[in-house]
Amino acid sequence: MESVLARYRDLTVARLLSDIPKSGEDDLYDLVRAYPSRSGKGLRPALCLAVCQALGGDVEKAIGSAVALELTHNAFLILDDVQDGSQMRRGLPTLSAEHGLGVAVNVGNATNLLALQHLMANRWTLGPNLAWTVLQESALMMRHSLEGQAIEVAWIRNNTCDLIDDDYYRMCMKKSSWYTCIYPCRVGVIVAEGKREATARFDRYGCYLGAAFQIQDDLLNLTGHYSRYGKEISGDLWEGKRTLVLIEYLRRCTTAQRKQMERFLGKARAERTEAEVQWVRDELLASVCVDTVRARARALADEAHAEALKVFNDYPDSDDKQFLLDLPFYMVERDS
Amino acid sequence: MESVLARYRDLTVARLLSDIPKSGEDDLYDLVRAYPSRSGKGLRPALCLAVCQALGGDVEKAIGSAVALELTHNAFLILDDVQDGSQMRRGLPTLSAEHGLGVAVNVGNATNLLALQHLMANRWTLGPNLAWTVLQESALMMRHSLEGQAIEVAWIRNNTCDLIDDDYYRMCMKKSSWYTCIYPCRVGVIVAEGKREATARFDRYGCYLGAAFQIQDDLLNLTGHYSRYGKEISGDLWEGKRTLVLIEYLRRCTTAQRKQMERFLGKARAERTEAEVQWVRDELLASVCVDTVRARARALADEAHAEALKVFNDYPDSDDKQFLLDLPFYMVERDS
Numbered sequence: 001m002e003s004v005l006a007r008y009r010d011l012t013v014a015r016l017l018s019d020i021p022k023s024g025e026d027d028l029y030d031l032v033r034a035y036p037s038r039s040g041k042g043l044r045p046a047l048c049l050a051v052c053q054a055l056g057g058d059v060e061k062a063i064g065s066a067v068a069l070e071l072t073h074n075a076f077l078i079l080d081d082v083q084d085g086s087q088m089r090r091g092l093p094t095l096s097a098e099h100g101l102g103v104a105v106n107v108g109n110a111t112n113l114l115a116l117q118h119l120m121a122n123r124w125t126l127g128p129n130l131a132w133t134v135l136q137e138s139a140l141m142m143r144h145s146l147e148g149q150a151i152e153v154a155w156i157r158n159n160t161c162d163l164i165d166d167d168y169y170r171m172c173m174k175k176s177s178w179y180t181c182i183y184p185c186r187v188g189v190i191v192a193e194g195k196r197e198a199t200a201r202f203d204r205y206g207c208y209l210g211a212a213f214q215i216q217d218d219l220l221n222l223t224g225h226y227s228r229y230g231k232e233i234s235g236d237l238w239e240g241k242r243t244l245v246l247i248e249y250l251r252r253c254t255t256a257q258r259k260q261m262e263r264f265l266g267k268a269r270a271e272r273t274e275a276e277v278q279w280v281r282d283e284l285l286a287s288v289c290v291d292t293v294r295a296r297a298r299a300l301a302d303e304a305h306a307e308a309l310k311v312f313n314d315y316p317d318s319d320d321k322q323f324l325l326d327l328p329f330y331m332v333e334r335d336s
Numbered sequence: 337m338e339s340v341l342a343r344y345r346d347l348t349v350a351r352l353l354s355d356i357p358k359s360g361e362d363d364l365y366d367l368v369r370a371y372p373s374r375s376g377k378g379l380r381p382a383l384c385l386a387v388c389q390a391l392g393g394d395v396e397k398a399i400g401s402a403v404a405l406e407l408t409h410n411a412f413l414i415l416d417d418v419q420d421g422s423q424m425r426r427g428l429p430t431l432s433a434e435h436g437l438g439v440a441v442n443v444g445n446a447t448n449l450l451a452l453q454h455l456m457a458n459r460w461t462l463g464p465n466l467a468w469t470v471l472q473e474s475a476l477m478m479r480h481s482l483e484g485q486a487i488e489v490a491w492i493r494n495n496t497c498d499l500i501d502d503d504y505y506r507m508c509m510k511k512s513s514w515y516t517c518i519y520p521c522r523v524g525v526i527v528a529e530g531k532r533e534a535t536a537r538f539d540r541y542g543c544y545l546g547a548a549f550q551i552q553d554d555l556l557n558l559t560g561h562y563s564r565y566g567k568e569i570s571g572d573l574w575e576g577k578r579t580l581v582l583i584e585y586l587r588r589c590t591t592a593q594r595k596q597m598e599r600f601l602g603k604a605r606a607e608r609t610e611a612e613v614q615w616v617r618d619e620l621l622a623s624v625c626v627d628t629v630r631a632r633a634r635a636l637a638d639e640a641h642a643e644a645l646k647v648f649n650d651y652p653d654s655d656d657k658q659f660l661l662d663l664p665f666y667m668v669e670r671d672s
Contacts, residue, residue: 026490028483079445082418083438102419102489105441109415110482112448116475128464139452146446147364153438154362 001330004323008049008066009042011059016067020114031095031107032114035074038090041336043213045070047327048184051202054312054320057192061125064118065134065187071115072138072179076145078108083153084239085269088232126191133196134187141183148175156240159266161258163247169211171242176217177210201311205324208304213331215297218243222284224335237277240265244296248289257283294332301328337666340659344385344402345378347395352403356450367431367443368450371410374426377672379549381406383663384520387538390648390656393528397461400454401470401523407451408474408515412481414444419489420575421605424568462527469532470523477519484511492576495602497594499583505547507578512553513546537647541660544640549667551633554579558620560671573613576601580632584625593619630668637664 016036023029045066052062080086081094082104088094096104119138122131151171155163185202221236222245236243250258261283264276284290305328312321352372359365381402388398416422417430418440424430432440455474458467487507491499521538557572558581572579586594597619600612620626641664648657 024483024487026483026486028486028490079441083441085437100493101421103486103493105415105419106482106486106489109478110486113475113478113482116452116478120472120475123468128468132459132464136456139449139456142445142449142452146442146449147360147362150362150364150439150442150446151360153442157436157439 001323001326004050004319005042005046005330008046009040011049011063012042012045012066012070013037015063016070019067019118028106028110031099031103032111034095034107035077035089035111036070038092040070040090041334042070044073044180044184046323047181048188050320050323051185051188052192054315054318054324055189055192056315057188062188062191064122064125065191066184068115068118068138069179069184069187071111071118072142075108075111075115076179078104078111082108084235086232086235130190130194130196133190137183137186137190137199141179144174144178148173148178151175152241155242156265159240159262160242161250161262161265163242163250165244165247168242168244168247172211172214173207176214177207180213181210182206202307205304205307205311208300208307209328209331212297212300212304212328215244215293215300216332216334218245219290219294219297220335222281223290234277234281237280238269238272240267240269240272244293245284245289248292249284249287252287252289253283297332301332304328304331337659337662340386340655341378341382341666344382345376347385347399348378348381348402348406349373351399352406355403355454364442364446367435367439368447370431370443371413371425371447372406374428376406376409376426377670378406380409380516380520382659383517384524386656386659387521387524388528390651390654390660391525391528392651393524398524398527400458400461401527402520404451404454404474405515405520405523407447407454408478411444411447411451412515414440414447418444420571422568422571466526466530466532469526473519473522473526473535477515480510480514484509484514487511488577491578492601495576495598496578497586497598497601499578499586501580501583504578504580504583508547508550509543512550513543516549517542517546538643541640541643541647544636544643545664545667548633548636548640548664551580551629551636552668552670554581555626555630555633556671558617559626570613570617573616574605574608576603576605576608580629581620581625584628585620585623588623588625589619633668637668640664640667 013036017033020032021029048066048069049059049062053059077089078095081089082096082101085096086094087097094104095107099107119131119135122134125131126134148171152175154160155171182203183206185206186199189199189202190196218236218241221233222243224233232238250261253261261280264272264280267276305325308325308328312324315321349372353369356368357365384402384405385395385398389395413425414431417425418432418437421432422430423433430440431443435443455467455471458470461467462470484507488511490496491507518539519542521542522535525535525538526532554572554577557569558579560569568574586597589597597616600608600616603612641661644661644664648660651657
């Protein structure tokens with residue numbers, strides 16, 4: 001499982017880095033290399049390439065799209081760190097912390113542009129029609145991601161505290177599942193089969209898989225070890241993110257706890273103190289919410305696995321098929 | 337002249353606004369409307385549409401590209417305001433000042449995505465090949481713009497003080513001329529003539545026109561009136577931007593002045609004081625540099641006009657041709 005992941009990640013990152021232009025007097029393109037060079041998991045390109053291969057497609061035809069996806073993901077990370085004022089990413093300072101907002105936004109934009117260029121270069125490997133289809137899927141994916149991000153930001157700014165699980169899942173599907181799982185599967189299918197039909201048959205798999213992934217990410221942010229996780233622990237609490245654990249807590253807690261939590265969530269990030277964040281963390285960890293949510297993530301992984309069994313029923317066994325069947329469990333067991 | 341400009345701007349902005357999706361629970365798309373709704377000049381779409389029309393093309397076929405261009409421009413402004421920490425834009429608070437970085441970056445990204453969607457919709461009005469050509473031009477334009485922006489940011493961060501005029505013009509061509517003038521002309525030609533050949537014949541016109549535009553912009557930032565200009569006056573000084581006036585000053589000033597100026601420029605933005613910025617402003621205004629640079633902008637406008645005469649020699653007289661011939665003078669005479 002981890003060897004398939006590493007193989008596809010290394011393939012993608014090597015191609016990604018070799019296709020970045022040389023920097024001139026400024027260091028724009030050198031800085032585009034920064035995040036992709038830090039060891040990420042490479043989940044998204046691996047998913048795309050594994051689906052393509054498992055369906056009998058040619059990985060070499062999908063690699064350009066996988067590179068574009070990994071670039072898009074890195075651009076998200078760069079701009080996300082700008083938005084959140086984050087200090088650390090993959091164990092090193094964020095671009096914005098090290099080089100300032102101006103440079104970080106620029107590098108984020110350049111990373112997005114390189115992604116677009118890779119999608120346009122698909123014209124030569126996939127032909128104009130299929131390249132266009134992948135581009136359309138990319139625009140749709142970006143739309144879902146941005147709208148999901150906007151929902152999350154609006155909850156924080158409006159101090160929305162009456163959310164239910166379904167609100168979270170809807171936001172999560174748009175913000176995370178679409179670009180992390182649904183889109184990579186769709187592109188893998190399109191490239192493998194050379195047509196735009198029946199590209200949605202992995203959507204349910206991707207949807208469950210993405211939710212399991214995001215919930216585990218939220219849990220790691222709350223309970224993980226910095227050395228493995230590479231981001232500030234409790235960063236979500238500082239930002240006031242509406243995670244499933246928090247939603248669960250707000251449903252179960254006493255009126256007094258709720259009042260105090262809502263007061264904390266109503267503050268601007270800069271007004272929050274270390275002691276308050278520690279209080280929130282202790283509250284969440286002392287409750288049964290973490291266990292409840294962890295069980296939820298495992299149930300979602302089971303659903304994703306069951307979906308994969310169904311969709312892959314007709315395809316011969318292969319390393320890639322096995323990878324896709326096992327991936328849901330990896331999503332919820334990983335510690336980084 | 338101003339009536340042609342207003343007509344094309346109104347046409348573009350109306351189409352742009354009517355094609356923005358409705359907002360959901362968050363206000364993502366409502367905020368995408370904010371900057372385009374504030375009265376900009378609409379130079380870029382007007383240039384694109386006027387070239388198309390002057391060459392006998394159909395404005396209705398170019399409007400989608402003009403809308404995409406105006407969206408791209410607004411996305412630049414939004415993200416520029418994030419990068420620079422600007423407070424005011426077109427006479428109202430910037431998105432980042434009013435709604436925070438998170439919202440502003442998101443709205444900037446959504447604005448860029450809408451631009452891409454308009455370029456993709458060109459497929460239905462221009463056919464797949466021409467739509468692809470416009471998309472390729474757009475990627476090239478974005479590349480120049482980002483690289484130009486990176487050069488400017490690097491000069492500020494490295495406190496580069498030994499620049500010559502040619503450095504400025506090269507940066508200006510990439511950062512401003514390309515997307516403000518060269519690209520709009522190229523797209524106008526492509527749509528009017530329905531082919532990708534000979535699209536570069538307005539490049540010299542666009543290059544001179546863009547430099548004249550940017551220099552006038554720098555001058556307005558230094559000498560303009562807030563009520564007309566709509567941005568903080570002296571914002572460039574706070575940011576330490578390397579304008580032609582500053583480059584001219586550094587060449588002419590005494591060693592003592594140079595030392596003091598370099599010390600100012602070497603500071604981070606947050607370290608600069610009101611009194612220091614006032615000193616820099618007084619120094620620049622007391623020198624002959626402003627007049628020298630203003631004369632330079634006029635000479636560039638003359639060059640642009642001469643280029644337009646040459647390129648348009650073969651085309652019949654029309655309002656649009658006249659608009660393009662007069663535009664260089666408008667660029668350097670405008671006070672907003």
